[in-house]
Amino acid sequence: MTVTIGITGGIASGKSTVTNYIREKGFEVIDADAIVHELQTKGGKLYQVLLDFYGSKILAPDGELDRQALSEQFFSDEKVRAEVSALQDAIIRQELLARRDALLEKYDLVFMDIPLLFEQDYQSQLNQVWLVYLDPAQQLQRLMKRNGYSKKQAEQRISAQLSLEEKKKRSDKVIDNSGDLLDTYEQIDRLLKEVNHVKK
Template identity: 35%
Template sequence: MQNNKKQGVKIIGLTGGTGSGKSTVSQIASQLGVYVIDADIVAREVVKKGKKALEEIIDYFGPGILLENGELDRRKLGSIVFADREKLRILNEITHKYIIEEIIREIKIHGSTSSAILIDAAILIETGLYKMCDEVWVVSAAAELRKKRIMERDGLSAQEAENRIKSQMSEDEMKHYASAIIDNNKDMEHVRLQVIKLLK
């Protein structure tokens, strides 16, 4: 995977488990002038109707994972893969290459006009995207707080929330790759001060 240091742009990888508060950190970084690439948005784009990734998903999971309009039923697919690690692995195998391709394309476009680029990605480590980053920030939050946040955010049951948390790499594993750990157990100002310090 190519590195972009030659462009002179600092690339920051931001990761953390679901509900840890990555979007809070990326929002603060954006307000401070950092160009943010949100891997969740990229992931939604690459599985739109007519895209190669969606065709591959249909080939494996069948047309039952589509809405009536031919778009992906994300909720239905989520309920399948977050309850079955092997199916999640296959879905990731299909989508990750397209997500990486698009992120690299965005870095090339914005690398010459930004002082720093932040890649906000839950899958930063699993995809190897961290290898092209100058720094890796891991957002940390207590497990119960994360569970509560995703139940409220996504309208999930306690069991569904736990399945999502368990489907990801553990926070302890992520910390092995971290050049910085951002604590998100308090309020937004506490997070903002940490981000300001890291960007200095």
């Protein structure tokens, strides 16, 4: 029996902390953000899609995507954001599921770190969804501090995603990352034991 578990959460909720720990425990984790960045590099499948849509204003002097400029364009208009997401989604989905299938030929448990898991309807491709939860006020403060955003910029990016409260309702398991790191790790350890027990 093979098992695929999705890890999701809001922006700056601590998904990387959780997935890095899961990797340290010896499990395979597919990082959707890293794959998207790979696809968006010059010559990648998404690079031309974005260039055709936005034009050269999203390019850095070296011809690669200027991620800051792309982010500003992407979050500036909700309608445009939906159009761009739709253009990219099919390519991203194909790549993510192909990598999952390749790993499942070698491993019986694979994790997929997908920030927009519910927004892009990946849950049907997974056995379980684990949410990395953070108090919304903490989430806002962490995002502002981490990215140097103003409150308005941070709120704009948080509101572009499904709320953490709504994601909590739809998830199978919740990892509360509002406390200290040791507490977060203990929660992950308990969940990993549960999964191993189910697989046996």
